[in-house]
Amino acid sequence: MGSSFLVTTAIPDPGLQLLSDAGTVTVLPSPPDYETLAALCASGEYDVVLTQLRDVVDAPLLGSARVKGVSNFAVGYNNIDVDAATRHGILVGNTPGVLTDATADIAMLLILGTARRVVEADRLVRDGEFHGWEPELLLGRDVSGAVLGLAGFGRIARATARRALGFGMEILFAPRPPGHRLVSDEELGEFAGKVRQVFWDELVERSDFLSLHVPLNEQTRHLVDRAVLERMKPDAILINTARGPVVDEAALVEALRDRVIAGAGLDVFEDEPRLAPGLAELPNTVLLPHVGSATVPVRSEMARLSALNAVAIAEGRTPPHAVNT
Numbered sequence: 001m002g003s004s005f006l007v008t009t010a011i012p013d014p015g016l017q018l019l020s021d022a023g024t025v026t027v028l029p030s031p032p033d034y035e036t037l038a039a040l041c042a043s044g045e046y047d048v049v050l051t052q053l054r055d056v057v058d059a060p061l062l063g064s065a066r067v068k069g070v071s072n073f074a075v076g077y078n079n080i081d082v083d084a085a086t087r088h089g090i091l092v093g094n095t096p097g098v099l100t101d102a103t104a105d106i107a108m109l110l111i112l113g114t115a116r117r118v119v120e121a122d123r124l125v126r127d128g129e130f131h132g133w134e135p136e137l138l139l140g141r142d143v144s145g146a147v148l149g150l151a152g153f154g155r156i157a158r159a160t161a162r163r164a165l166g167f168g169m170e171i172l173f174a175p176r177p178p179g180h181r182l183v184s185d186e187e188l189g190e191f192a193g194k195v196r197q198v199f200w201d202e203l204v205e206r207s208d209f210l211s212l213h214v215p216l217n218e219q220t221r222h223l224v225d226r227a228v229l230e231r232m233k234p235d236a237i238l239i240n241t242a243r244g245p246v247v248d249e250a251a252l253v254e255a256l257r258d259r260v261i262a263g264a265g266l267d268v269f270e271d272e273p274r275l276a277p278g279l280a281e282l283p284n285t286v287l288l289p290h291v292g293s294a295t296v297p298v299r300s301e302m303a304r305l306s307a308l309n310a311v312a313i314a315e316g317r318t319p320p321h322a323v324n325t
């Protein structure tokens, strides 16, 4: 008898195909709530569950689960309590690598979109308010020569740096929030001599654009809070393509309202899909619905990787992309 897979939300065909070649696949018609997911995982009917970011897979759920593994359709896995999974002998897989460029494109898009006020400009045209070229219509700022500060220097930060260098930006980075290991010159590779490593405080204070590329964990939750926002330049712009809770969103709304900083480009939110009150009304923001990895090829590849992880776990092999072992 083949393996049995539970898919909480339909994924692109290449993934479903791989799963059905290996066993029985149950795709839920709509994303399950916590109790439903917990009950399905505890039923003993499934070898592996394929989860999405919105599925909360916490210690109590894992404690009662009778599955061999959880394969997350994402590179981030802050929705899963990996330590609890490890304690219960449950393997966790993710989809790194394939979404790096697509997400860096969105970071660059947010940098350009906030700098050049693209949402305001689009709205003006659609509202019939474009009355012809004007010398001072919707003046933005140059990205060329501006300082881009990268919080984190992993795959997506590096891909963003590559793009930003092409736009003539000066790049600073802080490897991870305070306390984390510095990146050696050797590890800088292609970036040696092109980017400068600084401490977090300098990054915050010198960046014209501060772009977040850190995973969400207890050290990075609310990494950008009111105090950090107050240390940023008054004309600085915050970019977040990482995870919403890295920013205290209520504090960000206040800071934008009070002009403590000039703008924000956000692809992720603290309590998705809800926005902090007031955020949507602020003109100096570009807001996207968590679409960093949303291209057809990337989502197909994520589906393939998450299915490969699931099949390997179900068959007792080490998944190609294991978060725990």
Ligand code: DGY
Pocket (backbone or CB within 6 Å): 073, 074, 075, 076, 077, 099, 292, 293
């Ligand atoms: C991830 O993979 O972690 C993204 O946030 C969604 O693609």
